[in-house]
Amino acid sequence: MDPKIPQDEFERLKGRQKEKKIVRKIVLYVGAALIALALIIGISAYFYVTNALKPVDENNKVAVKIELPIGSNLDSISQTLEDKGVIRNAKIFKYYTKFKNNAGFQAGTYKIPPSMSVDDIIKSLKTGKVYRKPEFQITIPEGLTLEQIGAAIEKRTDFTSKEFMKLVTSEKFIKEMKAKYPDTVTKAVDGKEIRYKLEGYLYPSTYDFFTKSPTLEEIVEKFVAQTDSMIRSYEPKLKEMKMSPHEFLTFSSLLEREATAQSDRETIASVFNNRMEQGMPLQTDPTVLYALGKHKDRVLYKDLEVKNAYNTYKNKGLPPGPIANAGRASMDATIDPAKTDYLYFVADKKGQNHFAESYEEHQQNVAKYVRSNDSKE
Template identity: 45%
Template structure:
């Protein structure tokens, strides 16, 4: 082969290398342009919706809201440009969790300002109206509290809380929490036990009933989500978990070890012994009494644990997190009985004989 042929080959190879380099450079430039455009778009989405609009509007972040829920609230009120960018920013700047409450925000505030205020809370929060649901409160009582606080008709509130169509709209929003177990024959109030007891803040003086109870359902869902593994291990649905928790809540007091009470209930279930807890009798009767009589124990109701074996058909009150945890993490014990003395101390015993002895000492 002549030198000129080698030279021609070298020139062709060189041209190919140059062409390849140009393609590579074009690709790099295109990638850099895309990255620059994405960064520019990201920065734009973080900017205020309207830099000239300083008019404040009230934003309510319910307890138990996820970052996605919060992003949707701000997008609905036209205070951010993009929900996904908001969530990405929070993930990248997650120095502290976003706090529930009422806030004043305006369209001239960017995402960084909004997130900072939500993470700080405190001085940025605005208290407008609060509603307190004590632990152990029953649905009828909750309806009364809501009616009184928001100046509504109590009967109308209770009717809507038991309306099947209304509850079915809630099921679509909380499919894993509110299942068809609440519609079993014999259930008195479908949402009994589902409205978490706590103090809630509201940004509107006349919110809808759904807006009033949404943070309560959010909180219940948020707490149960933390105990998914425990519910799976015990083969308990959210409904049965809330049912067991409500029994513990109604039997407990400030001096009581809820986990020991829980152990008594599980020990009884393990040997196919009725739970025989008085609060279920009172719930079945539909009234409060200072003392349960022997004739009361005979009421034929799917709530009466003297009449049925196993858990009652549904919750009998709204339980707090301590009772929910006790329902899923009972203590280990051999106790089958307990009673409270006049000082409120709970005495646990292993046999009926021991129980009756303690009962003679402290009750009779």
């Protein structure tokens, strides 16, 4: 004890030191408790989710029949799977599917055993591999117009192309599609300059049919339903880009008709975006062909003068609507284009595209890769 410090003051100092030690211990214990609690919650949550994603019964290989109607969304599909006893938790399945960016589930009849893993269930629902053999299939390739799809329908069914076109241009049927798929088939299809309201809304894929004679309405709705499913899978990104489903399908259709490779799609998408940002017309040949209403091997200078809303040489921005159906590759490129400064591109005789940032560089590419004097530059 310092002789200069009174006894009572010394005692008070000792008391304060004890209090500080007690406070430090309390803070330390509380901090440790909070950390331990966070760890316990995190570990518990991890095991809860992990357990929810395990097969319901690894030893039970007896398949359960599951019907997923056309138009089913992720919420209803998840609940159906839980109700049927093939997944443990509908909410965990839904969030896991979203986290893995899996969507585009195929409607149909499935036979899934409780022993199947969640990842395998997702894969099955995406590929549409059903347990029974379909009566027949219809394959709709990418890049087809409605009229071309009608020809494909005529080859695979008893319905004629004329009957198909009558249905897809029917106001009654279009109204039904709007009612069933309001977020996809919107009033945007009613634009006065649009040639066919459902152009681009029939998703290209291979479709299984399990009845020998489905109605034409059932066939076409299946195509529209799949487009709706695809749109939903891109919905968060579309909202971020402030792009409507109609604009998305329109842009994607241009890429589908222009590009020959995935890398081309992404780069061409950047060219289109750059041109629109600078107020330049897109000047894409497929829109001219669509405006002309016929296929040609080469687009000539005189063709560029056609007065039509779809002619992107005469009109800036996107055409009124899609000019064909677009597949996943073109859709992916639309929402995730390359980052470039390109404003021009030209295809050589082999179909390979050559890109340029300036008109002068573009002219050099034209001179180098395009030799035909009567073709458009």
